[in-house]
Amino acid sequence: xxxxxxxxxxxxxxxxxxxxxxxxxxxxARLADRSDAEDVTQDVFLRYFRTGLTxxxxxxxxxxxxxxxxxxxKNVAGSAWNRHRSRDELTExxxxxxxxxxxxxxxxxFEKTERRLAVMNAVMKLPEKYRTVIHLFYFEDxxxxxxxxxxxxGESTVKSQLSRARKxxxxxxxxxxxxxxxxxx
Amino acid sequence: MKFSEEYKKSAExxxxxxxxxxxxxxxxxxxxxxxxxxxxxxxEEPKKPLPLRRIAYIGGAVAACAVIxxxxxxxxxxxxxxxxMISSGANSSPAAMEAAGNETAAPNFSMIQxxxxxxxxxxxxxxxxxxxxxxxxxxxxDNGIASIDGIGFIDNDNSYEDENxxxxxxxxxxxxxETAPAEGAADSISDSTNKGxxxxxxxxxxxxxxFVPVTYEVPEESEDSTEEPRVDNERPNPESGGxxxxxxxTSDNGxxxxxxxxxxxxxxxSTEEISISWEATYEPDPDDRGNPSAGGAWxxxxxxxxxxxxxxxxxxxxxxxxxxxxxxxxxxxxxPVENRDFCLVIDGDMLxxxxxxxxxxxxxxxx
Numbered sequence: 138x139x140x141x142x143x144x145x146x147x148x149x150x151x152x153x154x155x156x157x158x159x160x161x162x163x164x165x166a167r168l169a170d171r172s173d174a175e176d177v178t179q180d181v182f183l184r185y186f187r188t189g190l191t192x193x194x195x196x197x198x199x200x201x202x203x204x205x206x207x208x209x210x211k212n213v214a215g216s217a218w219n220r221h222r223s224r225d226e227l228t229e230x231x232x233x234x235x236x237x238x239x240x241x242x243x244x245x246x247f248e249k250t251e252r253r254l255a256v257m258n259a260v261m262k263l264p265e266k267y268r269t270v271i272h273l274f275y276f277e278d279x280x281x282x283x284x285x286x287x288x289x290x291g292e293s294t295v296k297s298q299l300s301r302a303r304k305x306x307x308x309x310x311x312x313x314x315x316x317x318x319x320x321x322x
Numbered sequence: 323m324k325f326s327e328e329y330k331k332s333a334e335x336x337x338x339x340x341x342x343x344x345x346x347x348x349x350x351x352x353x354x355x356x357x358x359x360x361x362x363x364x365x366e367e368p369k370k371p372l373p374l375r376r377i378a379y380i381g382g383a384v385a386a387c388a389v390i391x392x393x394x395x396x397x398x399x400x401x402x403x404x405x406x407m408i409s410s411g412a413n414s415s416p417a418a419m420e421a422a423g424n425e426t427a428a429p430n431f432s433m434i435q436x437x438x439x440x441x442x443x444x445x446x447x448x449x450x451x452x453x454x455x456x457x458x459x460x461x462x463x464d465n466g467i468a469s470i471d472g473i474g475f476i477d478n479d480n481s482y483e484d485e486n487x488x489x490x491x492x493x494x495x496x497x498x499x500e501t502a503p504a505e506g507a508a509d510s511i512s513d514s515t516n517k518g519x520x521x522x523x524x525x526x527x528x529x530x531x532x533f534v535p536v537t538y539e540v541p542e543e544s545e546d547s548t549e550e551p552r553v554d555n556e557r558p559n560p561e562s563g564g565x566x567x568x569x570x571x572t573s574d575n576g577x578x579x580x581x582x583x584x585x586x587x588x589x590x591x592s593t594e595e596i597s598i599s600w601e602a603t604y605e606p607d608p609d610d611r612g613n614p615s616a617g618g619a620w621x622x623x624x625x626x627x628x629x630x631x632x633x634x635x636x637x638x639x640x641x642x643x644x645x646x647x648x649x650x651x652x653x654x655x656x657x658p659v660e661n662r663d664f665c666l667v668i669d670g671d672m673l674x675x676x677x678x679x680x681x682x683x684x685x686x687x688x689x
Binding site for chain 1: 324325330331332333337338343
């Protein structure tokens with residue numbers, strides 16, 4: 138856990154260095170576009186610095202950044218440009234040539250890679266609000282209460298969104314279901 | 323497959339690389355250096371769409387409140403009007419209510435034995451019709467006093483004057499057992515033996531009867547007074563028992579109590595004179611049919627299908643039935659449903675129906 142001053146004006150670069158990947162991932166999970174995610178990340182830290190808040194705790198600062206990232210991503214997603222972009226365009230951005238698995242000839246490795254791509258593609262096919270809660274819950278390991286405060290929704294709303302997201306993911310990931318024939322969430 | 327593990331590993335691809343991080347940091351620092359005094363931009367949260375469900379709930383609640391308010395506004399005046407018509411002094415005591423009786427629930431001053439034609443009787447006659455009377459049916463109106471539980475009505479200011487004193491006699495209005503006060507002393511005027519349809523209605527051939535003016539004094543101590551006089555000069559005289567008290571909403575004081583009678587009298591216009599023509603001696607016809615209903619008058623209910631029931635017996639309409647030639651003998655009848663008085667002429671199985679103005683309405687045959 139980061140142990141820096143809780144004042145926004147102090148240790149700004151260190152804070153930016155520490156939290157930038159998290160903010161970027163949240164923005165990317167929402168927008169599925171790297172350039173948009175970068176714009177959102179920059180906007181979040183500009184706001185963080187200019188607001189000049191002094192946070193109560195590190196958790197408080199982290200929650201503020203997540204909330205700001207979600208809202209900024211919402212604003213970008215709601216823009217006219219993004220509303221008319223097809224989802225297929227969004228998933229194309231996932232194919233980062235730098236991240237493609239090396240063709241090592243190992244079937245197991247290939248399957249793992251294939252599985253991860255399928256999971257990522259399946260998540261990206263979800264609606265935006267579902268993607269956000271799935272990412273915060275499974276990757277950022279946040280609780281339902283933390284997610285609800287971060288996204289500004291009630292806990293029951295977050296739970297229902299998680300439930301619906303899982304229902305949507307199951308058929309998409311059925312191909313990679315385990316021996317029991319189902320995806321374990 | 324465990325989704326959480328797979329997703330974490332796949333989401334690592336979302337991490338920005340070193341170049342991207344450096345690029346973003348440089349852009350932020352550059353922006354801060356170029357615009358160091360720029361105000362903090364408010365975080366604009368996207369506007370949420372209107373919650374249609376909430377709007378529907380609120381709209382429904384507002385509409386329901388509006389309907390209730392409008393209904394209340396419309397109902398309150400009518401309730402106030404109906405309450406005002408009821409004597410404010412009406413006692414709700416059991417005795418009073420019991421004495422009020424059925425459809426002839428109003429105070430029954432059966433001393434009013436008008437021989438008026440239909441349309442000339444007032445409410446006093448109607449109210450009095452259902453009272454029980456002592457065995458002595460010879461009311462003593464000579465001195466203008468009809469004692470009712472000690473209440474004496476002295477003939478002076480209030481007297482009812484029969485507009486048609488020579489219109490003939492009418493049988494004593496039917497008494498209702500139900501209207502008898504619990505103590506049995508409420509009305510010494512009405513004829514307790516005169517139950518059911520006694521004589522047929524008077525023969526309107528102008529038989530003159532003794533005219534005994536009777537006046538009644540309205541007790542002064544009566545506290546409550548109804549706004550409307552109980553006298554309705556336009557109502558027919560229910561001499562034969564056809565007392566329509568459905569319009570009488572002033573008071574259902576058939577009460578035997580002094581207060582009830584006092585308050586009832588209070589309802590009358592003290593300036594009006596009440597006179598009653600009275601057949602001094604009246605002997606009920608022993609062949610009279612028994613009282614088919616407690617009210618004394620026939621009770622008829624006309625059906626939209628054309629048939630009617632009269633005192634529990636059904637009569638079917640006869641198309642184009644000619645009016646009877648002899649209408650001198652008829653019975654008063656009342657329809658509680660229609661709140662109207664009728665006249666009936668019975669001829670065997672046939673029943674001829676007239677309105678209270680003796681206009682022929684139709685013929686019916688007993689089923």
